[in-house]
Amino acid sequence: MLGDVPVVVDRGRYQDAVTPWDNPSWRTEALGWAVDTLSRRGLRPAGEVRVRLRPWSVLVRLPVAGREAVWFKANPPGSAFEGALTEALARWVPGHVLEPLAVDAPRGWALLPDGGPLFRDVLARGEAGPGDWEDLVRQYAAAQHALTPHTAEITELGVPGVPATTLPAVFDRLDATPLDPHDRRRLRALRPRLPDWCAELASLGVPDSLDHADLHDGQVFRPRPGGFTFFDWGDAIVSHPFASLAVPARRAREHHGPGILPRLRDAYLEPWTGAGRTTADLRRAVNLAWRLSALGRAAAYDRLFPAASGTAAVATAEAGARCLLELLDDPPL
Template identity: 40%
Template sequence: MPGAPWEQPGWEQHARAWIADQLERYGLRCDGEIEPVHRLPWSRVLRVPSGRGDLYFKASPPVFGHEPALTRTLGQLFRDRVPEVLAADPELGWLLMKDAGMTLRSAASGDEWLRCMDTVFARMAVLQMGCVDHSPSLLALGVPDRRLAGLPEHFARLLDEQEHTLTPAPDALTPGEIREGRRLLGSFADLCSDLASRGVPETLHHDDFHDANVFVDVRLQRPRVADWAESAVTHPFCTLTVGLRSAAHNAGLLEDSPRLGRLVDAYLEPWSAHGTLPELREALNLALRVGRIVRALTWAHLTASLRPAEQRQESAAQGWIRMYLDAERHLQA
């Protein structure tokens, strides 16, 4: 990643000094060795042991520079639904958070996991509804603007970038696929307009909503959703593009499984002021199609910030575009 903060000389010492300053503000001290938890091309996470339990430091790169301020704002609005933030420095891209518990992925499985996910999906919907009136301020924090009216232009630009990229991934789109994407731009614009007409307001969207980003206590209660780096303001139902795909995979369910349908209904029921359940399901089906392009945009935004060698290895954006093309081709068959 060109200019990744943690690759700069003295970054680690600076981060540790900042952590120490924040601990001092709360009358805490480091009670052991600070250890890395994640070392990814797009983030660094450190575990910070303190006398009152573990804390977690996260550093985000400029491409996800909105994450610290967004996470802090969500903590102020919904303190029981996201990790508790002790300190945030948006300019540096740094967060210091309290331990939110175990990931749901590691804490539960089977029916127990599904019951907890029912709660998680419903709580996500309520959080998103609570953010509707805050969308302008979230955009002002730098949260990406993926609102439906602008998505066709974003998609067209993305196809141009895929055609002219200097570091194509091994699974790059073929010229034929790029032509097909351009041919579908008109129908994609119609799809976005149709979804916008369904009456569900645009709001905060979590583009990496799955059980490894959900944290629970030992009783599998008080679920909190973390990792808001991959977020945007768009149609909220796009959040289930990853959410349902991950849930189906982890629970071993088919897309038409009644149990997966119950999970969908748990998410949709809080939106009942905006339509009947059948109407909301129709809107969701549209949003899942749009959501593939939203997801591709997120990955393309991230990939553009990676080193050339890492860009060549990363094909997630192309994969999501290809899924969109395949699904639309199937619908038209």
């Protein structure tokens, strides 16, 4: 299949995590599917294969003779929809996402092209400023706006539907999250306010759409100045779209300080103006969705890692708790 090609495996800090890659027959089948897919396109692997194993995915970089590398990705059951979702997004919002080379939806596999430089790497080289963050959230919001007619189709692909009015029940399901007793008391004291916040958010007239739920600078390619490609949809839900803003806005604040936040908010809201929505209503919706986004992100850890053990169990429990505690923070907008 790959002959004597060297294979380098990176397990990061999850040395004890069990992944499908550890099963030789699965490994042979998965790589065989990827190589056969390339062969049908007249392509062949060439060079060192790099494998990145994490509790949430198996990611394999396959160098290809005469062109950029391609990436094989396998998702766990909780995010097995990602390949099919990416394929559908390439039809609905072309140019905003990667177009897969192939998808095996039943097995949760996808073969993806290289997307170019990560925005994170562009930032590290000092080649991006506040205006790039504004372009990012504006383009992402435009894609979300275009996806609002497709929410039923998205949930049919297996993406969880989490309308704002269901978030109090999500909070209740997360009550077992490991927390300091003081923090648990603070969260439980907040619980009576959740239904009112959720009802108000639902009443402000913004339809549900796709929420990436983890849109940081390592989940976005910037192949050219002013252009962005969004990827890694394994945490995605169908919910209030404005919940997506909190993650990139926090990252931008780390780089440029709090003064960037109103600019990002207004850039994000541009595609949502009109349809009888006032600026005040939209800004109020951003404020509410920012806080409530903590629930969607915390629930993703519970959904994606129901049987995690060892290092993965500790890390995911800690990450889920950090997300949940963001519910206590007053939104900075």
